[in-house]
Each structure stands twice: as C-alpha cells, then as structure tokens.
Amino acid sequence: MNPELFFTKNTKAALQNDPPGEWMPPVPKYCIPLSAGYPAQSLVPYNEMNEAVKDLIEEEKDLPFQYLGSKKVNTVKKFVRERLVERGVVLLEKEILVTAGAIQGIDLISRTFIDRDTWIVVESPSYMEGLEVFRNYTDHFITVPIDEYGMQTEELEKTLKNRKEKNLPMPKLVYTIPSFHNPTGTTMSIDRRRHLLELASEFNFLIIEDDAYGELYFDERPTPIKAMDSGSRVFYLGSFSKTIAPGLRVGYVAARSDLIEPLAWFKKDLDHPFAEATLGSYLIQTDMKKRFEMLRKVYQQNCKTLISSLEKYMGELATWQQPSGGYFVWVNIPGINTSEILVEAMQAGVSYVPGKHFFVHEQEGLSYLRLSFSFVSREEMVSAVEILSQVVKKHLNN
Amino acid sequence: MNPELFFTKNTKAALQNDPPGEWMPPVPKYCIPLSAGYPAQSLVPYNEMNEAVKDLIEEEKDLPFQYLGSKKVNTVKKFVRERLVERGVVLLEKEILVTAGAIQGIDLISRTFIDRDTWIVVESPSYMEGLEVFRNYTDHFITVPIDEYGMQTEELEKTLKNRKEKNLPMPKLVYTIPSFHNPTGTTMSIDRRRHLLELASEFNFLIIEDDAYGELYFDERPTPIKAMDSGSRVFYLGSFSKTIAPGLRVGYVAARSDLIEPLAWFKKDLDHPFAEATLGSYLIQTDMKKRFEMLRKVYQQNCKTLISSLEKYMGELATWQQPSGGYFVWVNIPGINTSEILVEAMQAGVSYVPGKHFFVHEQEGLSYLRLSFSFVSREEMVSAVEILSQVVKKHLNN
Numbered sequence: 001m002n003p004e005l006f007f008t009k010n011t012k013a014a015l016q017n018d019p020p021g022e023w024m025p026p027v028p029k030y031c032i033p034l035s036a037g038y039p040a041q042s043l044v045p046y047n048e049m050n051e052a053v054k055d056l057i058e059e060e061k062d063l064p065f066q067y068l069g070s071k072k073v074n075t076v077k078k079f080v081r082e083r084l085v086e087r088g089v090v091l092l093e094k095e096i097l098v099t100a101g102a103i104q105g106i107d108l109i110s111r112t113f114i115d116r117d118t119w120i121v122v123e124s125p126s127y128m129e130g131l132e133v134f135r136n137y138t139d140h141f142i143t144v145p146i147d148e149y150g151m152q153t154e155e156l157e158k159t160l161k162n163r164k165e166k167n168l169p170m171p172k173l174v175y176t177i178p179s180f181h182n183p184t185g186t187t188m189s190i191d192r193r194r195h196l197l198e199l200a201s202e203f204n205f206l207i208i209e210d211d212a213y214g215e216l217y218f219d220e221r222p223t224p225i226k227a228m229d230s231g232s233r234v235f236y237l238g239s240f241s242k243t244i245a246p247g248l249r250v251g252y253v254a255a256r257s258d259l260i261e262p263l264a265w266f267k268k269d270l271d272h273p274f275a276e277a278t279l280g281s282y283l284i285q286t287d288m289k290k291r292f293e294m295l296r297k298v299y300q301q302n303c304k305t306l307i308s309s310l311e312k313y314m315g316e317l318a319t320w321q322q323p324s325g326g327y328f329v330w331v332n333i334p335g336i337n338t339s340e341i342l343v344e345a346m347q348a349g350v351s352y353v354p355g356k357h358f359f360v361h362e363q364e365g366l367s368y369l370r371l372s373f374s375f376v377s378r379e380e381m382v383s384a385v386e387i388l389s390q391v392v393k394k395h396l397n398n
Numbered sequence: 399m400n401p402e403l404f405f406t407k408n409t410k411a412a413l414q415n416d417p418p419g420e421w422m423p424p425v426p427k428y429c430i431p432l433s434a435g436y437p438a439q440s441l442v443p444y445n446e447m448n449e450a451v452k453d454l455i456e457e458e459k460d461l462p463f464q465y466l467g468s469k470k471v472n473t474v475k476k477f478v479r480e481r482l483v484e485r486g487v488v489l490l491e492k493e494i495l496v497t498a499g500a501i502q503g504i505d506l507i508s509r510t511f512i513d514r515d516t517w518i519v520v521e522s523p524s525y526m527e528g529l530e531v532f533r534n535y536t537d538h539f540i541t542v543p544i545d546e547y548g549m550q551t552e553e554l555e556k557t558l559k560n561r562k563e564k565n566l567p568m569p570k571l572v573y574t575i576p577s578f579h580n581p582t583g584t585t586m587s588i589d590r591r592r593h594l595l596e597l598a599s600e601f602n603f604l605i606i607e608d609d610a611y612g613e614l615y616f617d618e619r620p621t622p623i624k625a626m627d628s629g630s631r632v633f634y635l636g637s638f639s640k641t642i643a644p645g646l647r648v649g650y651v652a653a654r655s656d657l658i659e660p661l662a663w664f665k666k667d668l669d670h671p672f673a674e675a676t677l678g679s680y681l682i683q684t685d686m687k688k689r690f691e692m693l694r695k696v697y698q699q700n701c702k703t704l705i706s707s708l709e710k711y712m713g714e715l716a717t718w719q720q721p722s723g724g725y726f727v728w729v730n731i732p733g734i735n736t737s738e739i740l741v742e743a744m745q746a747g748v749s750y751v752p753g754k755h756f757f758v759h760e761q762e763g764l765s766y767l768r769l770s771f772s773f774v775s776r777e778e779m780v781s782a783v784e785i786l787s788q789v790v791k792k793h794l795n796n
Contacts, residue, residue: 020666044460062442065643245463247671268418
C-alpha cells in the first residue's frame with residue numbers, strides 16, 4: 001500500500017517542498033542560541049501563570065476543562081478589543097477570532113482564500129514559518145523587497161501594473177509584517193502603509209498585517225495598517241507569544257465580520273479552552289501596560305548590547321540596520337555563505353538562523369543571518385558575537 | 399468589497415452546508431441537559447490538574463510556556479504507546495501524533511486525503527462533529543447503516559461491488575466508530591471488524607477508527623480494528639476528552655509512519671505545548687488504570703439508571719438498545735419528529751440531541767434522539783426521562 005496514491009493533489013504539491021521546521025540542525029546545549037526567537041526564562045511569567053491557574057480552578061472548578069470552556073475566554077477577547085482601541089483599531093467583539101497562536105490565523109486565512117491557483121504577495125525576506133504555511137496551499141509567490149522603510153510598495157505597484165498589462169494572474173492576498181519585521185527588524189513608513197491600502201483598493205486584494213511584535217517598540221509606536229483600513233481589506237494578526245508566553249499558543253485575527261466568519265467555520269473545534277482560560281485569568285491579575293513597558297525597556301537594552309557588540313567585533317565585516325523594536329537584528333556579511341558556516345559556528349559556541357530560510361528564492365539570502373536579542377543574557381550576547389566574528393574572519397581569510 | 403469573490407472553490411462549497419455547531423438551540427439553565435456529551439463536574443479532576451500544573455511549573459519553570467515545550471509532552475506519547483500495547487496495538491513512537499483532540503486528527507487526515515473529488519464512507523448515523531469536518535472537504539458520502547453489531551459491512555460490500563461494476567468512483571476512506579458508537583452506543587462485532595479490513599484490502603481504501611470511547615466498556619473490552627491491521631490501512635484515533643477532560647483538547651492519531659508524516663507536516667505549529675505538558679504532568683501523578691475502572695463503574699451505573707427510567711416511563715412509546723459502554727443511549731420514538739418537539743421539551747425541562755443531526759440524509763433520523771448518561775446526576779436522569787415521556791405522550795395523543 002503506497003500512501004501517496006491516496007494523497008490529494010494539494011498534498012502531493014505541498015509535500016514537494018522542504019519539510020516544515022527542518023531549517024535548523026539541532027542546536028547543541030553548550031551553544032549560545034542567538035537563533036532563539038522566544039523570550040528569556042526570566043521574561044516568562046511562569047509563577048504568575050501558576051497563580052492564574054490556581055485562581056481559575058478555585059473559581060470555575062471543572063469549567064476550563066470542559067468543551068465550552070470558561071468565562072475567562074471572553075476576558076481575552078475583551079482585553080484584545082480594548083488594547084486595539086488604544087492602538088487606533090476600533091472593532092466589535094464578533095470581528096475578533098482568538099486562535100492557537102498567530103500561525104493558526106495564517107493557516108485559517110490560507111485555508112479560506114488560497115488554493116493552488118492563487119497568487120499571493122510576500123515580503124522578501126519574510127517570516128519563515130509563515131512561508132511554510134503558505135506553501136501548503138500555493139506555490140505562486142510574488143516577492144517584494146524590503147528596505148529601511150519596510151516593504152517597497154512602489155515596487156509592488158510596478159509589479160502589479162506590469163502583471164495587469166500582460167494579463168497575468170493577479171494576487172489575492174498580500175502578507176506583511178509592517179512593524180519590527182521578522183527577520184529584518186524594519187518598520188514600514190506611514191506613507192507606504194497608506195500606499196499599500198490604496199493599492200489594495202486599486203488592484204482588489206486583501207492584506208494580512210502580522211503585528212506579532214507590535215507592542216515591543218522602543219520609542220515610537222507605529223500605527224497599525226488596520227487603523228487606516230477604511231475598505232476593510234485587512235486581516236490584523238496579533239499574538240501573546242512575544243509578550244507573555246509562546247507555549248500558551250494564543251493569538252488572534254481581527255477583520256470585518258464577514259471575513260472572520262469563514263475562518264471561524266474552519267476553526268471549529270480546533271480550540272484550546274484551557275490555555276485560553278489560563279491566559280484570561282492571568283490578564284485579570286496583571287497590569288499589562290506595566291508589563292509591556294518593562295518588556296520594551298529590557299528588549300531595547302538587549303538590542304543596544306547586541307548592536308554595540310556587532311560594532312565592536314564585526315563593524316568591518318558586516319552591515320545591519322538599527323531595529324526600532326521587536327526581537328531581531330538582520331546582519332549581512334558579504335563574502336560569507338551563512339548556511340555553510342553554521343555548523344562550524346555552532347561548534348564554536350553560537351547559533352543563528354541563516355538568511356536563506358526567510359526567502360522564497362533562497363539564493364537571495366545567502367549572506368544574511370538573523371540574530372535574536374530576546375533570549376540570551378547580555379553577557380552571553382557579547383561573547384556570542386565575538387565567537388561569531390572569529391568564525392567569520394577565519395572564512396574571509398581563507 | 400465582497401469577500402465571497404476571494405473564497406476558494408472549496409470554501410464556497412463548504413460554506414453552502416449548515417454552519418458548524420448550529421445544530422442545537424441554546425439550552426436554558428433550568429433544563430436537565432441529557433444533550434450534554436461531556437463528563438460530569440465530579441468526574442473532571444480539576445483539583446488534580448491544579449496540582450499537575452503546580453508540579454510542572456516547579457520542576458520545569460518556563461519550559462511548558464515556550465514553543466518547544468516541556469519534556470512532559472513525551473510523557474503523553476509514552477502513556478499512549480504503553481496503553482495501546484495493553485489493548486493489542488503495538489506501535490513505535492513515531493507512529494503516534496498527539497493532536498488537539500481527536501477532532502484535529504479527523505481534520506488532518508481529511509486535509510491530507512480528501513478533496514472535492516474524494517468519496518468517503520460514513521456510518522449512518524455517525525458522529526455529527528466528524529461529519530461537519532468531512533463536509534469542509536467533500537460532499538461525496540456513501541452511507542452504511544448500523545445495526546446492533548455495528549456497521550453492516552455486508553451492505554458496504556454490496557455497495558462497493560455495485561459501484562465497481564458500474565465504474566462509479568470508489569471511496570478512499572471509511573470512517574467508523576466501532577466501539578460504543580456515537581450516537582447509537584453499539585459495538586461492531588469482531589467478525590465485521592475483520593470483514594471491514596478485508597474489504598479495505600480488496601477495494602483499496604483506508605480506515606479511520608475513532609475509538610474516543612474505547613476505555614469506557616462496561617464488561618468486555620473490544621479489540622481495536624487497529625490491533626488486527628496487518629495491512630496498515632487504519633488510522634486509530636484516541637482521546638483524553640472522555641476519560642480526563644475535554645477542555646485540555648488532547649487526542650492522538652496512530653498509524654504507519656508514512657501515513658502519520660503528512661499529517662504532522664500540516665499540523666506544524668498548530669500545537670498546544672502547555673495543555674500537553676499539563677496532561678503529561680497529570681498522567682505521572684495518576685493511577686490511570688484505577689481511574690479508568692472508576693469511570694467504567696460510574697458510567698455503567700448511570701447507564702443502568704437511564705435505561706430503567708426509559709423502561710419505566712417510555713417502555714411503550716419508544717425503543718432503544720442496551721449500550722455496552724460509552725456515553726449514550728439512542729432512542730427511537732415512532733410517530734414523533736424529535737426536532738419539532740425539542741423546544742417544547744426544553745421548556746418542560748429536558749434537552750437531548752435530535753437524531754437528524756447524526757445523518758448525512760437528515761430525514762432518516764427524524765424519530766431518533768440521543769440521550770447522554772455522562773453528565774447529569776442519576777436523580778436528574780430519572781426526572782428528565784419522566785418529563786420527556788410527558789412531552790412525547792402529549793404529542794402522540796394529538
């Protein structure tokens with residue numbers, strides 16, 4: 001019995017891509033993981049979570065463990081709604097769908113709107129797990145480069161005009177991470193955000209605005225594209241993974257209710273009431289504004305340390321851009337293939353994510369790598385960058 | 399902007415069906431919910447879950463809240479593997495995929511193997527949420543009736559031979575709940591289990607064996623179809639929802655590794671590490687054999703109470719079959735349309751699930767209803783059946 005004979009056309013197409021999550025060899029324990037895109041132990045409120053669970057069970061007993069779940073699930077929605085109002089996005093409750101991390105939002109949107117005939121636009125580079133999900137639905141990608149002001153919407157406009165003239169298939173969706181972009185750390189300018197919305201209306205496409213890092217600005221808070229979305233073309237994706245705990249897997253999608261309804265339809269029963277109730281209980285106990293402030297300060301200081309280490313050890317070897325928020329610094333090391341030296345770097349004691357994994361066309365990213373300042377201590381960061389610089393120097397001198 | 403213009407073909411087809419979960423009007427609070435297919439409060443180990451979370455966090459700190467999650471996730475797999483060995487199913491760890499409830503297993507299998515061209519076989523009646531998920535992928539159902547020995551595999555054989563002769567499309571998958579079937583409570587005989595496997599080999603299809611109720615036998619433990627699956631055509635679905643807590647949303651799929659791999663591919667990141675780790679921590683603390691025994695006794699006694707109430711109040715109005723395990727009794731009331739009297743029954747103080755929702759062809763189920771003996775107290779059960787009998791009598795006399 002050959003299972004492939006039973007696969008659907010889509011499954012066959014999807015499985016021709018690289019298997020998901022296979023983009024990194026295992027990181028040895030002795031390594032300083034600048035690859036790690038998650039919060040440091042000290043920033044995960046695990047004791048508070050313990051309290052949250054305790055209170056939840058004392059108050060609601062079996063409810064959080066039943067299908068229909070606890071009333072605390074509504075607390076999550078309420079928090080999201082109120083927080084979004086402060087960020088300029090005014091929504092009804094029925095316009096918010098709580099999901100198992102922002103990635104379930106990407107999956108549900110894809111499932112509803114993307115099949116093997118669909119063209120979509122992604123930034124180049126883009127969030128690698130996002131690309132993996134999209135590849136499960138289509139191989140038709142249009143890529144738009146990023147510069148220091150985010151997605152080059154002028155380039156997108158040219159491409160769209162050109163495709164229209166030539167009668168080529170037009171994209172249905174544009175996926176963007178406008179604020180503290182993963183992996184580049186850049187933020188889209190307000191003019192380009194407006195331009196993107198204009199293009200959406202002119203060329204009739206929907207936008208996925210992935211704002212997973214939106215709360216983690218250092219100085220200035222960017223205005224979400226969704227806040228200017230008069231045509232209701234934007235799916236706004238948010239997440240508690242970067243600000244509370246990734247393992248809870250709670251995120252959300254916000255959009256016009258007739259765009260949310262089909263997602264809710266497919267999500268049916270792919271729910272996780274206990275995790276959502278735990279988060280709800282935690283949110284009630286926590287001064288989240290204070291927490292956001294604390295996180296911003298810690299990450300800003302972490303970022304400064306990473307940047308000054310790069311200046312000290314790699315100033316003549318590499319270039320990078322100063323992020324204004326988020327988790328990552330995106331480094332370009334001309335003359336180096338970052339995938340090729342990864343194992344050696346890990347043996348020397350430092351890991352990173354090679355740039356190629358963030359590109360639809362991998363060869364565009366060979367000299368790049370992504371460093372995270374969210375997870376390791378500042379002392380470790382300094383050592384890690386020094387180790388990395390030595391590995392790089394050795395290869396440049398060969 | 400009309401969102402429908404952006405839908406895929408599949409989305410358009412799926413959304414033409416009834417919206418998911420809309421099969422029951424809200425059950426008023428004063429009602430005795432014989433409709434409730436979940437465990438009673440006293441059977442949900444919420445205090446033990448509190449302990450499990452406390453121990454988990456003390457031992458592993460932030461780990462259960464990170465993406466990669468805790469080591470306790472492996473405890474779940476290990477438990478499943480060892481338990482399945484006792485039930486005659488010997489598997490490698492890589493042949494087990496932990497999922498967000500058994501329903502995510504149904505969804506992942508559907509996603510991998512079913513599209514709008516695929517024919518599948520379901521029992522008539524069948525698990526309504528399962529049918530809802532399948533309908534998101536196809537409308538091509540072949541139904542096979544159930545009698546007191548489960549799915550009538552002789553009927554399936556006739557249908558398959560007939561389709562083959564006529565050169566009609568053949569089904570790729572057969573979905574069955576062989577033990578303590580939802581909603582009928584029946585159990586497939588061992589001969590029919592073997593016959594189904596023979597048919598799978600002869601007519602080249604895969605089998606989904608949904609064993610969500612498998613641990614809840616009253617006297618005799620049925621042998622899973624998977625235990626006899628020499629051809630490796632069976633996806634075995636298990637769940638902790640009926641034996642521990644539905645709101646944790648932890649289930650699993652077990653199958654040959656080349657059938658599991660594509661599911662794992664699509665599942666990517668649709669994980670829930672904190673809930674899995676909590677379950678792992680709970681399993682370490684708990685004598686599960688003792689717990690299973692306790693549950694069997696309670697549910698058997700509940701079932702007896704429900705059946706004797708039916709005998710007392712509805713013996714002349716209705717027929718049903720004695721279940722040998724599970725959660726449900728399936729009642730046939732000739733001359734009554736159970737959907738039509740539901741609101742009145744709820745006003746009188748009792749809820750149930752009307753039979754039609756369990757059928758692909760709803761008209762086949764009009765006189766049936768499903769009663770659950772898992773949730774309400776025995777005293778309430780007796781009152782509820784009395785109330786139901788009065789509503790039924792009133793309608794039969796009209």
